[in-house]
Amino acid sequence: MQLRKNVTSVIEWGTLLLSTSLVCFFLLVILYEICSKGSAVISWEFVSSLPKEGMTRGGILTPIVGTVLLTLLTALFAIPFGVCCAIYLQEYAKSSWLTRLIRASIRNLSGVPSIIYGLFGLALFVQGLQFGTSLLAAGLTLGLLSLPYIITTTEEALLRIPNSMREAALAVGATKFETIKDIVLPSSMSGILTGVVLTLSRAAGETAPILFTGAAFYINQTSLSVNQEFMALPYHLYMLSTQHQSIDEVRPIAYGTALVLIVVVFFLNLTAFIIRYKYRQHDK
Amino acid sequence: MNSKSRRCIDLLFNYIFKVTGLLVLLLLGAILAMLVYNSVAFFLDVRPADFITGLTWNPTGSDPKYGILPLVLSTTLVTLGAMVIAIPLGIGTAAFIAEYAGRRLKNILKPTIEMLAAIPSVVIGFLGIVVVGPGIAHIADLANGLNALNGAMLLAVMALPTIITVAEDAMHAVPKTYKEASYGVGANKWQTLRKITIPAAAPGIIAAVMLGVGRAIGETMTVLMATGNAALLPNSMFASVKTMTATIAIEMGEVPYQTTHYYALYAIATALFIMTLAANMLGEYFINRFRKYHAA
Amino acid sequence: MTSKLSVENLHINFGQKEVLKNINVSFAEHQVTALIGPSGCGKSTLLRSLNRMHDLSPDAKIMGKLRIDGTDIYGKDIPPTKIRQRIGMVFQKANPFAKSVYDNITYGLKINNLPHTKDVVEKALREAFLWEEVKNDLKMPATRLSGGQQQRLCIARTVALRPEVILMDEPCSALDPISTLKIEELITDLKDRYTIVIVTHNMQQAQRVADKTIFMYLGEVKEEGSTQQLFNNPKHELTANYISGHFG
Numbered sequence: 001m002q003l004r005k006n007v008t009s010v011i012e013w014g015t016l017l018l019s020t021s022l023v024c025f026f027l028l029v030i031l032y033e034i035c036s037k038g039s040a041v042i043s044w045e046f047v048s049s050l051p052k053e054g055m056t057r058g059g060i061l062t063p064i065v066g067t068v069l070l071t072l073l074t075a076l077f078a079i080p081f082g083v084c085c086a087i088y089l090q091e092y093a094k095s096s097w098l099t100r101l102i103r104a105s106i107r108n109l110s111g112v113p114s115i116i117y118g119l120f121g122l123a124l125f126v127q128g129l130q131f132g133t134s135l136l137a138a139g140l141t142l143g144l145l146s147l148p149y150i151i152t153t154t155e156e157a158l159l160r161i162p163n164s165m166r167e168a169a170l171a172v173g174a175t176k177f178e179t180i181k182d183i184v185l186p187s188s189m190s191g192i193l194t195g196v197v198l199t200l201s202r203a204a205g206e207t208a209p210i211l212f213t214g215a216a217f218y219i220n221q222t223s224l225s226v227n228q229e230f231m232a233l234p235y236h237l238y239m240l241s242t243q244h245q246s247i248d249e250v251r252p253i254a255y256g257t258a259l260v261l262i263v264v265v266f267f268l269n270l271t272a273f274i275i276r277y278k279y280r281q282h283d284k
Numbered sequence: 285m286n287s288k289s290r291r292c293i294d295l296l297f298n299y300i301f302k303v304t305g306l307l308v309l310l311l312l313g314a315i316l317a318m319l320v321y322n323s324v325a326f327f328l329d330v331r332p333a334d335f336i337t338g339l340t341w342n343p344t345g346s347d348p349k350y351g352i353l354p355l356v357l358s359t360t361l362v363t364l365g366a367m368v369i370a371i372p373l374g375i376g377t378a379a380f381i382a383e384y385a386g387r388r389l390k391n392i393l394k395p396t397i398e399m400l401a402a403i404p405s406v407v408i409g410f411l412g413i414v415v416v417g418p419g420i421a422h423i424a425d426l427a428n429g430l431n432a433l434n435g436a437m438l439l440a441v442m443a444l445p446t447i448i449t450v451a452e453d454a455m456h457a458v459p460k461t462y463k464e465a466s467y468g469v470g471a472n473k474w475q476t477l478r479k480i481t482i483p484a485a486a487p488g489i490i491a492a493v494m495l496g497v498g499r500a501i502g503e504t505m506t507v508l509m510a511t512g513n514a515a516l517l518p519n520s521m522f523a524s525v526k527t528m529t530a531t532i533a534i535e536m537g538e539v540p541y542q543t544t545h546y547y548a549l550y551a552i553a554t555a556l557f558i559m560t561l562a563a564n565m566l567g568e569y570f571i572n573r574f575r576k577y578h579a580a
Numbered sequence: 581m582t583s584k585l586s587v588e589n590l591h592i593n594f595g596q597k598e599v600l601k602n603i604n605v606s607f608a609e610h611q612v613t614a615l616i617g618p619s620g621c622g623k624s625t626l627l628r629s630l631n632r633m634h635d636l637s638p639d640a641k642i643m644g645k646l647r648i649d650g651t652d653i654y655g656k657d658i659p660p661t662k663i664r665q666r667i668g669m670v671f672q673k674a675n676p677f678a679k680s681v682y683d684n685i686t687y688g689l690k691i692n693n694l695p696h697t698k699d700v701v702e703k704a705l706r707e708a709f710l711w712e713e714v715k716n717d718l719k720m721p722a723t724r725l726s727g728g729q730q731q732r733l734c735i736a737r738t739v740a741l742r743p744e745v746i747l748m749d750e751p752c753s754a755l756d757p758i759s760t761l762k763i764e765e766l767i768t769d770l771k772d773r774y775t776i777v778i779v780t781h782n783m784q785q786a787q788r789v790a791d792k793t794i795f796m797y798l799g800e801v802k803e804e805g806s807t808q809q810l811f812n813n814p815k816h817e818l819t820a821n822y823i824s825g826h827f828g
Contacts (some may be wrong), residue, residue, distance in 0.1 A: 012474040016384060019376030020393065023448070026441050027400045033415055034407065085308050088301035094638040102305050105312040111564035112315065113502025115529045116553050119536070123318050127541070144311060151308070164675040167633060172688030172737060173665035175294040182687065187678050205404025208504040208529070212536050234406040234505075241410050242509055251414075258407050269402050273395070286693070291659055 031262075038259025041252045047260065051218065051231075060257055062219055066135070066230035067264070071204045073139025073226065074146055078203075079196055081143070082150030089151070090158040091180055110148035117145045118209040126213055136226040138214035142203045149202070153195020157188040190279035194272045201268030205261060207234040217243070233261045319557055322550030326350075329544040335551060341515040341531070343545040350548050352555060354517045358432070358525035359559075361518050362507060363500045365436025366443055371493055373440070374447030375482075378492075381448070382455035383477055401445035405505040412438045412510030424522060430512035433521040438506040443496035450495055454488020454574055455481055487574035494567030502560045504529040528556045584609040584775040585630060585667075585745060590644035592625055594637070599625050601799045603644070607745075607792075612767060612776045614790035614807065616783070618822065621796040623779045627747050630777065631667040632660045648745065665692055667745040668738035673754050674730035676722035676737075681705075681714050684722045684733055685740050692741065700740060708736035709766050728759025735766065739774070746770065748778040752785065764789050783823055787811055795819045 045059060052058030093099040121141025131137040161184050169179035185192075207215075216229035217239055223230070240254040241247065327335070330350045338351020381393050412434050420429030458481050466476040482489065512524025513534060526534075532549050539545045583606035590603040600622045607613045615623040625634075632653065634640040646653040653663055665688075676684050685704050689696035701718070705711040710732045714720070722733055731751060738746055748767070752760040767776060767789045780786050786793055787807055794804040795816070803816045814820040 009472065009474060013384065016376050016380040019373045020380040020385075022373055023377050023400070023444055024393075024396055026444075027396060027403075029415065030400075030403060030407070030411055030441075033411060081304055081307070084301050084304040088305035092298065092301055093305065099305075102309050105309050107568065108561065108564075109308070109312055109315075111498055111502075111560055113504065113529060113556055113560055115502070115504040115532050116315065116319075116557060119532065119550065119553050120315050120318055122536070123322075124314065147308065147311070162675075163636070164671060164673055165677070166636065167669075167671060168675040168677060168734070169687075170633065170636070171631070171664055171669040171671075172741060173661045173692045174688070175290055175661055177294040177297045178290070178691055180297075182691070183677055201402060205402075205406065207404070207406045208533060211533055234404055237410055238406050238505065238509065241413050254410065258410055261404060262407060265402050265404060266399070269398070287659055287662060290661070290691075 034255065034258045034262055037252070038255040041256035042259060046256055060233070060236065060253070060260065063231040063233045063236040063257065064260065065224075066215075067204055067233045067261075069135060069224065069226075070139050070142065070210070070230065070232055071200055073135065074142040074203045075196070075200055077140055077143035078146040078150050078199070082147050083154050083192065085147075086151045086154035086158060087180060090155050091176070091184070106148045106151055110152065114145060114206055114208040115211075117141055118211055118213060120144070121209060121213040131227065133212070133214040133216075133229055134227045135214055135230045138210040138230070138232075139226070141209045141213045142206060145206065145209055146199045146203050149199040150196060153199070154188075154192050157191025157195065158184065160191060161187050190275050194276045194279070197268050197272040197275065201265045201272070204268065205234055205265050207232075207238055210235055233257055233264070237261060319550060319554040322547050323554045326544065326547035326551040329547070335548075339517060341526075343535070343539075343548055348544070350544075350551075352528075352552060354515050355526060355528045355531050355552065356555065358511070358515075358518055359501055359527040359529070359556075361432050361521070361525060362435040362439060362511065362527055363497060365432060365521060366439035366500045367493065367497060369437060369440035370443045370447055370496060374444050374492065374496070375451055375489060377444075378448050378451035378455060378489075379477055379482070382452050383473065383481065397445050397448050400441070401449075405442060405503060406509070408438050408442055409506040409509030412506060417510065420522075426522060428512070430510055430524060431522050432511060432518055432525045435507045435511035435525065435527070436521065438510050439500040439503055442503055442506060443500045446499050447492045447496040450492035450571075451485070451489045454485040454492065457488070457574075458484045485574070487570040491567045491570035491574065494563050494570065498560045498563035498567060501563060502529065502556065504533050508533050528552050532556075582609050583607065584648065585777070586645075586647045587626070587630075588645040588647075590626070590629065590642070590646065592622075592629060592634070592643075593641040595639045599799055600629075603801055605794055605801055605804060607775060607777055609775050610771055610773075611791040612771050612778060612789050614786040614793045615777065615779045615796060616781075616786055616793060616822070617796035617802075619781075622799040623796050624749055626796070627749055627777060627779050628669075630745070630747055631664050631669055633669065635660060661692070665741050666743055667747060668741060668743035669747045670731070670734050670738055670749070670751045672750045674727060674734050676725070676730050676733050679722060680719045681722050681725070681733060682718040684737050688737060688741050694741065704736040704740035705733075707739050707770070708732045709762060709769075710736055726759075728755050728762060731755060731759070731763060732766065735763075735770075739770070743774065745775045745777065748776065750779050750781060753781060760785070783811070783825075795822065797822075 047059060047064060048061055049059035050061050089099065089102065118141065121137055125131045125137035125140050126133055165183055165187065166179050169183040174182065210232060214229050215232050215235040219229065219231050237254055237257045240250045240257060244250050335350050335352055337353060338349060339353055340349040340351045341354050342349045381390060385393060416434050416437055417429030420426065420434055462480050462484055463476055466480045471479065507527045508530040511527065511530065513526045513530055514524035515526040515531065518525045532552055536549050585607040587603050587605050590600055591598065592600040603626060615627060617623050628634055629642055630646060634642060642654065648666060651658060677687060679687065682701060685701045686696040689700065702711060705714065710729060713729060722730065725733060752763055764785060767778065770776060778789065790807045793807045793810045795802050795810065797818055803810060803814060803819045810819065811823055814823065
């Protein structure tokens with residue numbers, strides 16, 4: 001009786017442990033596959049030289065530069081916009097049908113599939129505003145995609161600032177805007193930054209929204225111009241692994257690209273993690 | 285700065301903040317308008333019934349056919365497959381983290397899940413091509429492994445972090461007193477989990493699943509890379525399928541603007557929008573229900 | 581004795597709820613006036629209406645005339661920031677800014693274009709009996725001070741602006757007895773230069789610091805008078821019951 005009880009409880013516990021291990025196993029497989037095969041091609045030359053001979057030779061400098069510029073542009077657009085909107089909702093808006101509607105649309109926007117943002121960017125920026133397929137159009141599209149996340153995380157950060165801080169500033173004669181600028185924002189900065197960095201790491205890895213808004217298959221020079229097409233790491237990986245005419249030949253470069261992409265994303269996540277950790281330490 | 289200019293700046297920013305709030309509303313409005321406008325343009329050329337019930341998607345043939353059904357079925361098949369894998373794994377993992385794992389293990393498992401969530405979808409798709417595909421081809425003895433099963437497995441990996449995080453939050457939020465009452469009448473950990481924690485957290489768990497479904501339906505890159513993209517009515521998990529998202533991604537790059545085919549892709553996007561919206565709203569409904577129950 | 585602040589026919593509603601009903605009181609210059617009464621009687625609401633702190637809550641509706649030296653506090657021609665500079669406030673829980681001790685004092689001075697030299701800071705800190713304790717680490721984050729020191733810093737921050745009135749909303753309720761005594765001593769010292777209105781739950785405190793006491797009940801002023809008279813010889817039965825601890 002006792003033995004049977006023990007056996008069943010081990011089995012029960014084992015099932016849960018097994019599912020958890022499987023999930024961890026997935027991550028390990030992904031990391032192992034990419035790291036083991038990607039590290040073989042990674043070298044300083046790989047990340048610092050231009051793609052050559054139809055991408056069968058050379059490095060991935062162009063897509064690296066493209067992704068960095070794209071992410072910067074996304075940040076430049078989405079951070080001020082998103083933070084201002086969060087400030088409006090958290091600091092100014094009264095609870096009315098309008099605010100409820102705005103909040104509902106933000107929740108809704110965060111669930112819209114990224115490919116639809118791609119279509120929207122194509123219709124609005126590429127065709128409507130005549131930016132053409134360009135870094136600018138793609139950056140703005142990714143900015144729109146990032147907006148709901150930045151708003152939500154900023155709102156959470158603002159919410160954590162107790163009202164007594166706002167009252168303190170008002171009581172010494174600050175205007176509402178001064179209260180927000182001098183007291184509320186500095187205190188919530190780490191929370192906002194964490195959210196921003198996580199959102200940008202997500203944007204850096206997105207492919208679908210840039211498919212039709214400006215990502216290019218192959219450019220053998222780097223350009224800093226915002227109204228030209230660009231190469232980006234995720235799009236480069238997609239192209240190398242599905243669209244290239246000699247797929248097997250470029251496979252090592254694809255692994256290298258995947259590794260660099262993962263390193264970039266993890267680096268951003270780690271940054272967010274450190275900011276959050278420091279913030280919590282500071283709180284105590 | 286004098287008092288008057290301070291007041292002006294205060295007022296100015298008041299308006300700036302408000303305008304950004306309204307712009308967000310405008311953004312959703314503009315997306316909706318784009319979808320509706322282009323869909324209407326499409327339905328001027330093609331009867332809605334032919335679109336919704338048509339069994340063939342072949343917009344480039346001499347007699348173009350715009351039946352969305354094969355695409356919807358592909359999306360459904362891949363999503364269902366993904367959920368068959370992800371739901372038990374996700375709930376099991378969530379239960380393990382919430383109920384069994386000690387503090388130290390939790391501190392390892394949670395970042396692990398976050399790392400899994402952070403991996404870009406294109407990398408997962410790449411894995412589908414280089415690892416999962418050949419694996420399926422080898423085991424099932426097929427020419428290649430780019431099919432619905434491959435897509436489902438990858439989508440399961442992509443949906444797992446969402447499901448685990450939301451379900452774990454729900455189980456964690458079940459009041460301790462419920463569990464203590466259960467232990468008090470002699471139930472063990474497993475019985476408490478099955479009879480008390482999971483039922484009490486059920487709305488939260490359903491919400492987790494719905495959000496996972498929303499994520500899977502809308503995912504583009506992984507299915508685009510791993511499912512083979514044949515726009516046929518799928519007949520098994522080993523069939524090559526072309527989901528709604530993949531269709532848009534592939535064909536938008538090739539169609540001339542302002543043609544029926546171009547508008548058709550927006551019509552697909554509208555259907556996709558409605559499907560993800562439904563999944564997310566259901567998810568939100570259940571989350572709110574859960575919050576109401578356990579507000580205290 | 582001249583009245584510094586006057587309140588006429590004041591009604592305050594929060595949404596549907598009427599919180600203050602027809603309040604008519606005045607606060608004399610260079611005196612300490614205590615507002616007492618059971619929780620929810622509206623004493624904090626009255627206090628916060630005196631320097632427009634209800635501007636933060638969108639559903640607060642304020643009707644009536646509030647004046648400082650005859651100037652309408654809610655008048656269109658005077659900005660609320662100016663009012664709050666003239667009528668400072670110290671809160672229930674010490675709320676120093678997440679800045680250094682020094683910057684806590686200078687912040688209000690800077691934004692209001694007032695001189696913010698080291699002398700001004702020293703004077704404010706001396707006035708709040710805090711100078712000796714912090715003079716060597718003015719750059720230290722204010723959050724590292726003890727609770728009582730933080731509250732005195734908040735008082736220093738307020739007096740630095742040279743206000744005419746200081747409102748205090750249960751300033752000692754979160755403090756230990758020794759810190760409380762220090763602040764009471766400070767209040768008595770400050771009243772030569774400022775008009776002080778203090779909300780308190782503590783009957784002994786009211787008797788120790790206040791010249792005049794106002795007893796409120798369910799949103800109305802039930803009784804007002806000199807502190808001595810109100811505590812020793814209450815006219816109203818409710819007042820007598822409250823000060824003797826029968827309810828509250």
